[in-house]
Amino acid sequence: MIETRDLTKNYGGKVAVSGLDMTVAPGEILGFLGPNGAGKSTTVKVLTGMLKPSAGEARVAGFDVVAEPLEVKRRFGYVPEAGALFEVLTGSEYLAMVAALKGLPEEASSSRIDELLDLFEIGQAANTRLAEYSKGMKQKVLLSAALLGNPEVLFFDEPLNGLDANAAAVVKHLLRELAADGRTILFCSHVLEVVESICDRILIIANGCRVAEGTPTEITAGAGAASLEEAFAELTGVRATADVTRDVLAALR
Amino acid sequence: MLELCIRALGADYRQWRTLAKVMLTVNWRTAPAMQLGEHRQREGYGGMFVLMYGLFGLGVAALAAVVPGVFMAATAALTLVMLVLAAALLTDFQTVLTSRMDLDVLGYQPVSSRTVFLARLANLLVYGYAMGAMLAVPAIIAMLVRFGFFAALGWLAAASLAVAWVGLLAATSYTAIVRLVPADRLRRGLGYIQLVLSTLATGFFIVPMLLRQFDFFENFGTEPTPALLLYPPAWFAGLPRLATGSFTSLDLGLSAAALGSLAGLAVLARGKLSLAFTDSIRSLQASPVARPRRSRPIRWRWASAELRVMALLIRAQLRHEMRFRLAILGVFPMGLVMLALPFLYRLGGDGEGDSFLVLGIPNVMTILLPVTLLEAMRSSESYRATWVFFCTPADLPKLTVSAAKFAGLFFLLPYVLMVGGALCWLLGDIVRGIGHTLLLGVGAYAAMQLALRVSPWIPFSEPPPKTAGGRLFGFSILAAVVGMGVLPWLIAFATSGLAPFAVAAALFVAVCALLQRSLTKGIRKRVQETEFVG
Numbered sequence: 153m154i155e156t157r158d159l160t161k162n163y164g165g166k167v168a169v170s171g172l173d174m175t176v177a178p179g180e181i182l183g184f185l186g187p188n189g190a191g192k193s194t195t196v197k198v199l200t201g202m203l204k205p206s207a208g209e210a211r212v213a214g215f216d217v218v219a220e221p222l223e224v225k226r227r228f229g230y231v232p233e234a235g236a237l238f239e240v241l242t243g244s245e246y247l248a249m250v251a252a253l254k255g256l257p258e259e260a261s262s263s264r265i266d267e268l269l270d271l272f273e274i275g276q277a278a279n280t281r282l283a284e285y286s287k288g289m290k291q292k293v294l295l296s297a298a299l300l301g302n303p304e305v306l307f308f309d310e311p312l313n314g315l316d317a318n319a320a321a322v323v324k325h326l327l328r329e330l331a332a333d334g335r336t337i338l339f340c341s342h343v344l345e346v347v348e349s350i351c352d353r354i355l356i357i358a359n360g361c362r363v364a365e366g367t368p369t370e371i372t373a374g375a376g377a378a379s380l381e382e383a384f385a386e387l388t389g390v391r392a393t394a395d396v397t398r399d400v401l402a403a404l405r
Numbered sequence: 406m407l408e409l410c411i412r413a414l415g416a417d418y419r420q421w422r423t424l425a426k427v428m429l430t431v432n433w434r435t436a437p438a439m440q441l442g443e444h445r446q447r448e449g450y451g452g453m454f455v456l457m458y459g460l461f462g463l464g465v466a467a468l469a470a471v472v473p474g475v476f477m478a479a480t481a482a483l484t485l486v487m488l489v490l491a492a493a494l495l496t497d498f499q500t501v502l503t504s505r506m507d508l509d510v511l512g513y514q515p516v517s518s519r520t521v522f523l524a525r526l527a528n529l530l531v532y533g534y535a536m537g538a539m540l541a542v543p544a545i546i547a548m549l550v551r552f553g554f555f556a557a558l559g560w561l562a563a564a565s566l567a568v569a570w571v572g573l574l575a576a577t578s579y580t581a582i583v584r585l586v587p588a589d590r591l592r593r594g595l596g597y598i599q600l601v602l603s604t605l606a607t608g609f610f611i612v613p614m615l616l617r618q619f620d621f622f623e624n625f626g627t628e629p630t631p632a633l634l635l636y637p638p639a640w641f642a643g644l645p646r647l648a649t650g651s652f653t654s655l656d657l658g659l660s661a662a663a664l665g666s667l668a669g670l671a672v673l674a675r676g677k678l679s680l681a682f683t684d685s686i687r688s689l690q691a692s693p694v695a696r697p698r699r700s701r702p703i704r705w706r707w708a709s710a711e712l713r714v715m716a717l718l719i720r721a722q723l724r725h726e727m728r729f730r731l732a733i734l735g736v737f738p739m740g741l742v743m744l745a746l747p748f749l750y751r752l753g754g755d756g757e758g759d760s761f762l763v764l765g766i767p768n769v770m771t772i773l774l775p776v777t778l779l780e781a782m783r784s785s786e787s788y789r790a791t792w793v794f795f796c797t798p799a800d801l802p803k804l805t806v807s808a809a810k811f812a813g814l815f816f817l818l819p820y821v822l823m824v825g826g827a828l829c830w831l832l833g834d835i836v837r838g839i840g841h842t843l844l845l846g847v848g849a850y851a852a853m854q855l856a857l858r859v860s861p862w863i864p865f866s867e868p869p870p871k872t873a874g875g876r877l878f879g880f881s882i883l884a885a886v887v888g889m890g891v892l893p894w895l896i897a898f899a900t901s902g903l904a905p906f907a908v909a910a911a912l913f914v915a916v917c918a919l920l921q922r923s924l925t926k927g928i929r930k931r932v933q934e935t936e937f938v939g
Binding site: 204255 | 725792
């Protein structure tokens with residue numbers, strides 16, 4: 153379960169997230185959408201304990217992220233958008249480090265690491281430094297790290313970045329299975345087709361505030377649009393695609 | 406005029422001007438001279454650049470002021486100018502010489518190889534002369550005062566030509582080495598050159614002492630000898646004597662060697678700074694050269710998960726992050742230089758055994774060393790990767806304390822043992838040496854805990870700093886006061902007998918243990934309030 157009540161985060165005088173209410177139930181995948189700078193990553197960073205909220209309340213897996221951060225962190229896995237890794241470590245060293253940080257028993261985690269690396273088809277590169285990995289391989293390491301502790305809540309921020317079509321298909325299928333198994337999943341992406349295909353509900357934010365929430369069909373119908381893409385543009389205040397395209401072409405002439 | 410010259414040399418002037426401007430900007434912003442890392446900031450950087458090379462310039466002026474005779478003074482001063490300049494070009498400003506980025510950015514643009522060559526040459530000369538000016542200009546005053554106006558004028562000409570010579574030599578030799586040595590190994594090698602250079606800068610004040618100690622100047626004459634035809638700085642040092650009008654045929658020969666070699670290098674460099682050459686370098690280095698390196702897992706049953714994580718990370722950082730490795734390794738030569746000082750006094754017969762130099766300087770260094778190590782662990786090029794510390798249930802204060810424990814065990818302890826050996830020899834009393842070392846080691850560990858308590862951090866979570874840091878400067882002052890003022894007196898009292906020693910040792914260990922016990926608790930609130938930077 154993920155819950156926020158009136159969640160607010162300010163950076164100095166700038167409001168990044170303003171009074172956000174959100175609920176994601178166990179077994180549900182919530183698509184968390186918004187244009188660049190809308191406050192999605194900030195919200196996820198608050199929920200994962202990387203940033204402290206300025207006001208409001210946030211609970212993950214039943215625990216308050218401010219009052220009981222360690223209890224929260226024991227219960228979620230996270231694939232961040234930027235995907236920063238200690239590139240001086242090898243793949244297996246990195247995962248061993250994450251396992252130790254999560255407090256997983258060494259013996260059990262060691263076999264789980266090998267298994268995950270093999271399943272994501274990077275087992276052969278387990279002893280190669282992450283600096284030498286391709287973008288897709290690094291993403292697989294991040295996915296493995298997120299799944300390591302078999303968490304009940306998962307935060308995925310653009311998890312398909314850099315993955316090839318086959319690996320992306322596996323991850324999408326995996327997400328649905330994890331949700332079916334009762335995990336709570338918050339899924340951030342700019343690829344609306346993917347969000348539409350795997351998420352049960354969608355929450356759209358702009359300028360730190362919620363602008364729409366519902367199933368993809370409800371949001372599209374509510375905005376009076378023909379597709380989710382059009383509804384998103386309408387709701388987030390972006391100019392019509394055709395108008396922007398026409399102006400860009402005019403500027404080139 | 407410039408436009409006509411560039412056109413006459415077969416380049417497109419507009420492209421040349423644009424490229425030269427871009428290269429100058431890029432090199433300035435990416436030079437690792439003062440601080441490494443992508444968060445290097447522009448503000449304050451120019452000041453550090455001027456300060457560092459200005460200090461070397463004062464060193465050059467000092468040599469010009471003390472070495473006897475215009476020729477030998479110029480030779481000595483030019484040796485330092487050329488060495489520092491070459492090292493700077495090879496380490497801090499290597500992208501001035503050649504950049505593999507050229508081809509990525511310019512490879513598909515309609516720009517000729519010759520235009521790129523001329524832009525790079527302009528770039529090289531601007532940086533060479535900027536550094537050269539800071540290195541050589543202060544020595545003009547020394548030349549003017551000691552040997553007159555014409556000698557100063559000759560020095561200016563000599564230094565100008567020497568700077569161009571070094572620039573062209575660095576360009577040709579670097580591009581030649583790059584063809585033979587894999588890029589990562591070369592980068593590592595250049596990093597060590599930088600380390601040696603910074604050690605030399607740190608220990609520079611010891612040089613005059615050494616020269617005086619071993620009567621260096623008395624073994625040399627003031628006139629050039631034919632053997633100096635093999636010594637490039639001496640070629641250029643003939644010019645001040647030519648300018649004064651009092652010269653020999655050997656001075657003429659030396660000056661001819663300078664001009665001849667400069668022309669030869671210009672011809673050689675022409676083919677090395679072009680886009681085509683960059684292309685050939687890149688194709689040579691495109692093949693994978695990195696050896697897969699297996700590292701042994703850290704299975705310390707006795708250690709906590711946090712300590713194992715820190716050991717794994719520090720080991721990997723030390724192996725692969727040059728900035729971190731140099732920061733750690735850089736501490737030890739500085740310590741050795743400081744330790745050498747009392748030795749030199751003793752060798753020279755100036756030492757009084759227990760003088761403040763014999764005991765004070767090793768004290769200061771031993772206190773300062775672990776704090777410097779902790780500062781190195783504070784930041785990293787990979788600081789963004791520490792999101793993982795914030796998003797796992799890891800105990801953040803314990804991670805911090807574990808980093809300090811690792812530093813104490815694997816860096817401070819060996820250093821203290823080395824200092825202990827040196828102290829036993831210096832004091833000529835093994836028991837007293839061991840007693841002193843024991844108290845010093847515990848004191849240094851306590852200092853580390855104290856520093857951590859004053860300014861706690863999460864390991865590697867901060868971007869590399871842009872300056873050496875006010876914290877360290879403040880702590881250095883404190884270390885100097887305690888190490889030279891308080892500790893020698895305290896330790897002298899403690900080692901005066903068995904009873905005082907027992908009391909002092911018990912007190913030191915108790916303080917250390919108390920600090921250790923309360924450290925995690927003491928820093929918990931502040932560490933937990935830290936937000937992720939990235």
